[in-house]
Amino acid sequence: MTFVVTEHCTKCKYTDCVEVCPVEAFHEGPDMLFINPDTCIDCNACVPVCPVEAIYADVQVPERYKSWTQVNADECKTHPVITQKKPPLPGALTLDEWKAKDAAKG
Secondary structure (H helix, E strand, O other): OOEEEEEHHOOOOOOOOHHOOOOOOOOOOOOOOEOOOOOOOOOOOOOHOOOOOOEEEOOOOOOOOOOOOHHHHOOOOOOOEEEOOOOOOOOOHHHHHHHHHHHHOO
16 A cells, blocks of 8 residues: 555645655645655655545545556656655645535535
8 A cells, every 4th residue: 555645645745644644655746645656655644644635545536536656666767866845835725725626526
């Protein structure tokens, strides 16, 4: 099992998760983070600290986000590891804003 960063991180890039990751499994893309499935040790430390609930265990990823498992694996190959917290991107959505956006999608 590994953990997967999903759409809720897009254009947000909260980095609370990288501070608690004991194995440096996070990679930083231009507008979101990704988890390297080969590095992740399934410790679950990142899930409770994500302020927008963007991280799931790969076996619990909601159906609408299933494609993100492969996206994480692919994107980690081209982006550097991130280990220190940074400010979120300007205009980063809150969890309530993501929930409203998800509800509007149906």
